[in-house]
Amino acid sequence: MKKIFEVARWEYVEKIRTKTFLFSVIITPIIIILYAILPTLFVEEQSDSTKIIGVLDSTNVIFHDFNKELSSYTLNNHQPAYLLLDLKKNNQSLSNMISEADDKVKSNKIYGYFLISKLPNNILSIDFRSKNILDAKDKIRFEIAINNLRWQQQLRLKNINPSTIDFSKNNISFIETQINNNSGSPSDFISVFYRSIIYIILLTMLIISSGQMLVRSLLEEKSNRLIEILISSCKAEELLSGKIIGLSALALTQMLLWIFIGIVLLGTNVIPITSFHNIIEIIVYFILGFLFYSSLLVGIGSIVSTEQEAQQITNYLSMILIIPIVIILPAMQNPDSIFMTVLTYFPLTLPSVMILKLNITNISNFEFLTTVLIMFFSILVIIKISTKIFMIGILYYDKMPGFKELKSRIFSK
Amino acid sequence: MLEIQKLYKKYGSLVAVDGISFQANQGKIFGLLGPNGAGKTTTMRMILNIIKPTSGEILFDNNKSLNDLYNLVGYLPEERGLYRNSDVIDLIVYLASLKGMKKKEAKNQALNWLDRLGIKHLANHKISELSKGNQQKVQFITAVIHNPIILILDEPFTGLDPINQQEIKNLILELAALNKVLILSTHQMDIAEKLCSEIFLINKGKEVCSGELSEIKKNFGGQHIKIGFEGGSNFIKDDKNILQYEIFSNYAELQLNSLIKPSDFLKSIIDKTTITHFSIIEPSLNKIFIDLVNKTSEKIL
Numbered sequence: 001m002k003k004i005f006e007v008a009r010w011e012y013v014e015k016i017r018t019k020t021f022l023f024s025v026i027i028t029p030i031i032i033i034l035y036a037i038l039p040t041l042f043v044e045e046q047s048d049s050t051k052i053i054g055v056l057d058s059t060n061v062i063f064h065d066f067n068k069e070l071s072s073y074t075l076n077n078h079q080p081a082y083l084l085l086d087l088k089k090n091n092q093s094l095s096n097m098i099s100e101a102d103d104k105v106k107s108n109k110i111y112g113y114f115l116i117s118k119l120p121n122n123i124l125s126i127d128f129r130s131k132n133i134l135d136a137k138d139k140i141r142f143e144i145a146i147n148n149l150r151w152q153q154q155l156r157l158k159n160i161n162p163s164t165i166d167f168s169k170n171n172i173s174f175i176e177t178q179i180n181n182n183s184g185s186p187s188d189f190i191s192v193f194y195r196s197i198i199y200i201i202l203l204t205m206l207i208i209s210s211g212q213m214l215v216r217s218l219l220e221e222k223s224n225r226l227i228e229i230l231i232s233s234c235k236a237e238e239l240l241s242g243k244i245i246g247l248s249a250l251a252l253t254q255m256l257l258w259i260f261i262g263i264v265l266l267g268t269n270v271i272p273i274t275s276f277h278n279i280i281e282i283i284v285y286f287i288l289g290f291l292f293y294s295s296l297l298v299g300i301g302s303i304v305s306t307e308q309e310a311q312q313i314t315n316y317l318s319m320i321l322i323i324p325i326v327i328i329l330p331a332m333q334n335p336d337s338i339f340m341t342v343l344t345y346f347p348l349t350l351p352s353v354m355i356l357k358l359n360i361t362n363i364s365n366f367e368f369l370t371t372v373l374i375m376f377f378s379i380l381v382i383i384k385i386s387t388k389i390f391m392i393g394i395l396y397y398d399k400m401p402g403f404k405e406l407k408s409r410i411f412s413k
Numbered sequence: 414m415l416e417i418q419k420l421y422k423k424y425g426s427l428v429a430v431d432g433i434s435f436q437a438n439q440g441k442i443f444g445l446l447g448p449n450g451a452g453k454t455t456t457m458r459m460i461l462n463i464i465k466p467t468s469g470e471i472l473f474d475n476n477k478s479l480n481d482l483y484n485l486v487g488y489l490p491e492e493r494g495l496y497r498n499s500d501v502i503d504l505i506v507y508l509a510s511l512k513g514m515k516k517k518e519a520k521n522q523a524l525n526w527l528d529r530l531g532i533k534h535l536a537n538h539k540i541s542e543l544s545k546g547n548q549q550k551v552q553f554i555t556a557v558i559h560n561p562i563i564l565i566l567d568e569p570f571t572g573l574d575p576i577n578q579q580e581i582k583n584l585i586l587e588l589a590a591l592n593k594v595l596i597l598s599t600h601q602m603d604i605a606e607k608l609c610s611e612i613f614l615i616n617k618g619k620e621v622c623s624g625e626l627s628e629i630k631k632n633f634g635g636q637h638i639k640i641g642f643e644g645g646s647n648f649i650k651d652d653k654n655i656l657q658y659e660i661f662s663n664y665a666e667l668q669l670n671s672l673i674k675p676s677d678f679l680k681s682i683i684d685k686t687t688i689t690h691f692s693i694i695e696p697s698l699n700k701i702f703i704d705l706v707n708k709t710s711e712k713i714l
Contacts (some may be wrong), residue, residue, distance in 0.1 A: 007511070018498075
């Protein structure tokens, strides 16, 4: 036991001093914060200025009401979101007006303009002409406004009471509330989406950065034969356990530093309080996921002989870890699908899938306990297998052991 | 006493060590010799418990198994290296603590050894800042700092200059005098000849010969002479009384056949060249090594 802690202490102290660790502690939160801030900054920058939109309405019936419809949209500074400009001139041909309007777009005098005309079969044709494609939010607003206009015009033509028309204009919007065992809290698609992605990226980066340090140190010990001195000084199990404990302590330090940064930023736009929902369960999956992958990496890392092979292995493992990011949209729509259930109970994907599920749905106590037990036993099995691989891998200096040899070693008593 | 009994190691169809047995005694330097790929490293790894033998036993001191005696063994591997970014003192203390030493004691001992080898001033330097020779000294310290009873040294002189070689040679002799079991593996036969009192020669996993060095030399047989001469060496190459020869710049070592006495051989060559030296010698370990390895290799082929 004493030797396990000696190895753990050495691994911890030697690696915490490295530039790689410092880089990982500082750079990872910066990347995560950028992930959180950039979309907000972008949206805020967009919405701080009024967009001037031209309207070239050859039907002469849309412009006035369209302007009225859009006037309800305002910016954070209470300025109107859109300013409509009538581009129609009675004494000019349509082609001339289009040409002039295009010039205004090109010279950035207007953001874009609507060309509204009627097709021969009396169908309304609307073309939005601009240098840049419309963003999704503007497009939805414009479509709603035009469809409302058409609807109201139809109602007027049918002589419907004006108060009924006004009532038809009042749209209802709703907020979403996730119900959990304790209380309900408001959340929305975007925040759940980003929260889930950020936690999975944090876990992935934690495993990749520590995993690379582990595999590199094993490579160094193999290439300079220090591994033979270590193995002649303590049992392989002691060396392996010490390495995993040391590395886990390092990862825990990294996590605590990240949590500290999180607390400092808590309550700001960067990290809202909702980000810490289910934080205990998330930390449990973080620790189990980390232990599982580091145990796996010790075994795999011991058979590699070059930096390139080590890089490849950590890359493949990180690709497995980010599977939940790829499936996040269908998972949010249907968290109980068969595919999600399979990934939930598969040890390689379990930690990140459960972190995702904790954000998008309610986890029963049974599911929590089952998954924790699966991870616990998987870690024990992986440590056992890794120890066997480790004992053979460390003695292969210039090549990797063959599959047959590994198989026979793994299944030997 | 370290006792190896019928040690056998097989990797798939390859037999790396084929039932060898030997004893290495305390207070003596035991030379484990053999060409590349003979099975020396595999044997040492089995003694060190790095790999398990397919069969056979390794016993120490009244049949005690070595399995749980990690702290009693010191090891200097052939290919050397250390954690390049670690401080010298930290690394020595870490490896000593893995051998069961307390931190304080390990640090004191480390400083003593560094002082003794003249590199105390480098204690707080990074390993990467040290010369190759000094790195080897640090590695030697990590092998002996915990005062092991069994010390296994694999090519301890590789890469050392003559002064450092002499320093390490003296330390090895001192350690042997402290009643330790010392196993030395080397290709430098002149050094093995000077240091080892017992040798075990292994080739292709099998024992070739073993025992006290003086006995081995006696039993090797043949008449060996050394002659100094001036001029060409053609007279040696054409002489049918010479079984084997090794020619150097102005002298040669010869093995004569049993049909001629050394004095008669001297008479037969005295007219052919100018003799400056003539003596009867023991065969060198190097010669015994080459002869025996060649013979066993032929047999195996």
